[in-house]
Amino acid sequence: MAVIDKLTSQQAIALEHQYGSNTYHSLPVVLSKGKGVYVWDVDGKKYYDFLSAYSAVNQGHCHPKIIEALTKQAQTLTLTSRAFYNDMLGRFEKFVCDYFGFEKMLPMNSGAEAVETALKICRKWGYEVKGIKRDEAKIVVCNKNFHGRTTTIVSFSNDEKATKSFGPYTDGFINIDYNDLDALEAVLKRNPNIAGFLVEPIQGEAGVYVPSEGYLAKAKALCESYHVLFIADEVQTGIGRTGKRLAVDHENVKPDILILGKALSGGVYPVSAALANNTVMEVMTPGTHGSTFGGNPLAAAVAIAALKVVQDENLAANAETLGQLFRNELNDYIKTSNIVTLVRGKGLLNAIVINDTEDSDTAWNICLALRDNGLLAKPTHGNVIRFAPPLVMTKSQLMDCVGIITKTLQAFEK
Template identity: 60%
Template sequence: MTTNITTDPQHYIDTEERFGAHNYHPLPVVLSRGSGVHVWDVEGKQYFDFLSAYSAVNQGHCHPHIIGALTQQAAQLTLTSRAFYNDKLGSVEEFVCRLFNYDKALFMNSGAEAVETAIKLARKWAYLRKGVQEGKARILTASGNFHGRTTGIISFSDSAESREGFGPYLPGFSIIPYNDVDALEQALKADPDICAFLVEPIQGEAGVIVPDEGYLAAVHALCKQYNVLLLADEIQTGIGRTGKLLASYYDEVQADVLIVGKALAGGVLPVSAVLANNDIMLCIQPGEHGSTFGGNPLAAVVSIAAMEVIQQEELPANANAQGMVFRGRMYQLQERYPNIITAVRGRGLLNAIDIATDLTFTAWDVCMALSRNGLLAKPTHGHTVRFSPPLVITAEQMTECCDIIEQTISYLADQ
């Protein structure tokens, strides 16, 4: 079989429509190349990438240090399964444990797999350490959460789009309001079988919802008080995205269980990890959990290289600095067009603006107009536009991108 090579984007769109499942609704842009903060479509048009594959490409597209590690290891050994030791897994486990200050790491592939791993770990801990009766452990989650799309995870989603038509749902979960410390305390008081609270330090898919200052610290204190594990889902907020290595660090919180993924491998491979100390992690024993590809030598080498880029290029600091520039410009734009932009939110380079719902255009239309002007972003929840460029973006590039957003909003306002 040969693949036709063409610069006609409609050819690729039509092929996907014919042979692929219709489980996404992409912008009609067909990308073929990326470098740093830029991507190019099949016609050669250059764009600023302000989605970063949902924060998986924090280090920029095709970073040479990461690609170099990938190609060198790919020619040597890619997969052994966990039936045998390999000479790379221990190195990446040590690297991330020292980086995030935990005793143990358990590597998986996708972010959803890591969340499922954390859930299993919390339940096992509940039965072995907390003394919860077998089958009774409960886990709290927050309203507006997004942790993945497996049947287990959607069981504690309150998004109709994620849930409807996929039941029956997995029991053992309760949803409490996000950013509500009192609601958490009431739930913990009422049910001694609660073993964990799974939460995003900033909710990404919900529209970049930033909780009150000190929220996570108060949550962590309550979890300690009631002997409940805090599971921090930093798959999207971690690895420098919000201006610190982890968003939890804004509240000086070290979660009991840390879940990371996406940028852990710089967008080169699907790699995720769950980190915890020995008293929690060692509740799982051989044969009780695993993954054929989890912890493979190729992923191990790529992950070390990806994290080295984060450290050596001081990307969290750059995310903090450029994020302040971005939000400053967006606040000015909101003042100019308050009837269009109803809110500006974010931290570091995880940001969003809300588009008024009574206009002749939508957030989707804003993203389409931005793409025509050379900037790619994606709407969420119908009225929110997320902006999350690679953390390697320079001050000059950020200024140019803010100009594009301003020009786009100005144009739409005049229509």
């Protein structure tokens, strides 16, 4: 079978099952085209995309300005490695630093790489600036976190699926409960070897948990009091998704280290970054970190275009407006619902909690029904369904989707 031969859904799924590693429980739909808020399967059926590749496609599928930047740069220079300078990386670094208000950026590829980068920066800063004794630095993290799947990152996860049979685990992390300022202050007070606090402004994979108002600002103030770096993982929540440029902007918080990925390229190419000011980033010197593909010219061109789209099309403001509308509509439905107990979120990062146990298949079956009705979403942690459409969605499209969701839920009411 030639690569370009048209496949049926069954053939495509069978190929993945036969030749791919079995690490995903994918919804049974085979996509072959995307444009804006829509995707099409191999049979030509159109769906609303309500996952956006886990918020990587904030700018919509195949945005013409991003694709134009990709194809134009691909015809001139794609990769040099960092052994040499190229004429795009400096422009990219300046654009991103100006865009988010930082002095330095370290470019990488995947979100997990950017998190690992932030951890290394934080530890090195802890030893060389804060004065922590060698190999004794600790980083505080939150329970139910999701920061990636490297061996170091899963070492501080409390999700058994992420950790079981992958030990021995990396030391140097202290877990506390999310949205618990008392726990954060207690651990900072009793341990002088803490270098940083790594937190998701909204816990996405855990089920779109939004912290109490003021949590982020007070956590940042605590970190400042104890000379600890506040590290915001905005891989999923950043770049307009929650109704602001960054989720921390809702509380006017400036992280010491900012982690970006996913929508940094509009889902067109793997691009991620860790940003910090000079007083933090200056600990990184030649040979201390790097990536063959990190900061390549193609990534630079794509990311600049992707960020311009977010800015020029006011996508953060659109996410704020449509997110409020979405939650209002779903809350109206919940008033008489037996199957949904809660809707939560910010901007266009939202979730509904299904009235069943985490080990039930109700949320999965609802997602199958949503697929049949023309909308794609996925459960997370059993009984929670995450809804995160591209930020280019219009009000009329959103209301159409609300109709699909409520119609589907009605079929499951007891």
